[in-house]
Amino acid sequence: MITPTKGIAPERCLLAVGAQILLQLDEPRTVSQTWARLKAWRSEKSHHSPLSFGWFVLTLDVLYGMGALELRHDLLVARSADAASAER
Incomplete structure (x- = not known):
């Protein structure tokens, strides 16, 4: 599910869809805006x-x-790799 499996195609696994979502977050967006942009x-x-x-x-x-x-x-914000690792 998170990674591709026999039943989950590579383009549908959560990591692939997550990468696609992050591409849509070049600026903060609402959930609805992100969903619409991802579908498009x-x-x-x-x-x-x-x-x-x-x-x-x-x-x-x-x-x-x-x-x-x-x-x-109420806006989704992509975090940089530096910010994510600094908090851990």
Whole structure:
């Protein structure tokens, strides 16, 4: 689930979707804005595997748990690698 498995295609695993989400966070965005941008980006890049909103939220949970993003004033903010490692 987090990484590709027999049942989870590489483009649907949580780490791959997480990377796609982080690409959308070039500036702080709401959850809805990020979801809309991710769907548009996946369509432009011909990612035809389905991605539900639940899977998107689960990916946000994984990214938060890894310290890759945070929620500030109702906006998703991507954290730099330096900031994430400095707090550990």
